Amino acid sequence: MTFSAFCVRCRKKVKKAERIIRYFDMFAGVGGFRAGLDLAGGFQCIGHCEIDKYADASYRAIHAPGKEEVYYPDARTIDPKELPNFDLLCGGFPCQAFSTAGRRKGFEDARGTLFFELARVVKEKRPAYLFLENVSYVLKHINDVMNRNQLCKVLSPKSSKTEQIALFRCA
Secondary structure, three states, X not given: OOEEEEOOOOOOEEEEEOOOEEEEEEOOOOOHHHHHHXXXXXXXXXXXXXXXXXXXXXXXXXXXXXXXOEEEOOHHHOOHHHOOOOOXXXXXXXXXXXXXXXXXOHHHOHHHHHHHHHHHHHHHHOOOEEEEEOOOOHHHHHHHHOOHHHHHHHHOOOOOOHHHEEEEOOO
């Protein structure tokens, strides 16, 4: 199946893609990643994970996930072997543990350890791409427990190139 998409910034059409990129939306919230990927075109969500029942209700109302999509209410209960294959893992793991609002306890805060749930899924499924989002201070905490090469091994998609790991700072 081919599709055409457009650049959100300049609204110019981009070349047709050969195939759809399938993705799993971890720590989905109300679906910010999904909204952007839907707008870009050429992406298919295979499922999502969100523990907050109100955020999940909003996600479902906004995006109307299909019956074929898997849902996990808690990242700690995901069995990667049961997940359908996907090319891209999106994840906005909880930032409170790394932000000034959360006193920057990092991995000493239980919410901070959810980063390792994301890493567990990546290690098993080996998606081609990662698209992660968090506050900038998360890198300090990650660097406290592992160096850049170790991070690449933990979060490495099919190759070990750091360029494929996108970790963005939220506003």
